[in-house]
Amino acid sequence: MIFNVNTAQQTAELLLQINAIKLNSKNPFTWASGWKSPIYCDNRIILSFPAVRNYIRDEFVKHIEDKFGRPDVIAGVATGAIGIGILVAEAMGLPFVYVRPEPKKHGRQNQVEGFLQKGQNVVVVEDLISTGGSSLLAVDALRNEGANVKGMAAIFTYGFSISKEKIEEANLEVFTLSNYENLIQKAVDKKYISEEELETLQSWNANPSIWNI
Numbered sequence: 001m002i003f004n005v006n007t008a009q010q011t012a013e014l015l016l017q018i019n020a021i022k023l024n025s026k027n028p029f030t031w032a033s034g035w036k037s038p039i040y041c042d043n044r045i046i047l048s049f050p051a052v053r054n055y056i057r058d059e060f061v062k063h064i065e066d067k068f069g070r071p072d073v074i075a076g077v078a079t080g081a082i083g084i085g086i087l088v089a090e091a092m093g094l095p096f097v098y099v100r101p102e103p104k105k106h107g108r109q110n111q112v113e114g115f116l117q118k119g120q121n122v123v124v125v126e127d128l129i130s131t132g133g134s135s136l137l138a139v140d141a142l143r144n145e146g147a148n149v150k151g152m153a154a155i156f157t158y159g160f161s162i163s164k165e166k167i168e169e170a171n172l173e174v175f176t177l178s179n180y181e182n183l184i185q186k187a188v189d190k191k192y193i194s195e196e197e198l199e200t201l202q203s204w205n206a207n208p209s210i211w212n213i
Contacts, residue, residue, distance in 0.1 A: 118146030
């Protein structure tokens, strides 16, 4: 669920402006899940554009307080959300931790890095939600450490049914700054994509797991 339409439209336009959204229907991208896709969202590039990263930070701060209340800790999902998560935590004057995809194989074998006490209220910051698998692994790790995960705030989601089902099963409240629907609308309005590309994107989004097989 997006925080609101205005934020979703503005965020989508900024992602398009800095080329964080890449389209290539002839040579599709391969995601970590194995899915083939004509679109790739690289939100790490946001950190290289001060005005954009400040906007994303400020929108997160405003909406996190509004939707989840003031947490005790901000948690970023490694690696994509570490940078923006730190910016959000700094702006809110809160402690920050980050969550690895899996525990380290050496040392203290941590999966959650940083100081976290049992019972603390945590909001998870994520850069992107696709199938939802990696995002929810981070939530599980925090809960296993005794944290009270109030919810997740992400920059962007593709809005797949599989991710919605996983999030519902995890009993997690998730809000995003923007989503696929608003991105495509903005891309058409601003002529970032052609009619042919729009058809490809719509075809892919209708059944992404078997597209281009």
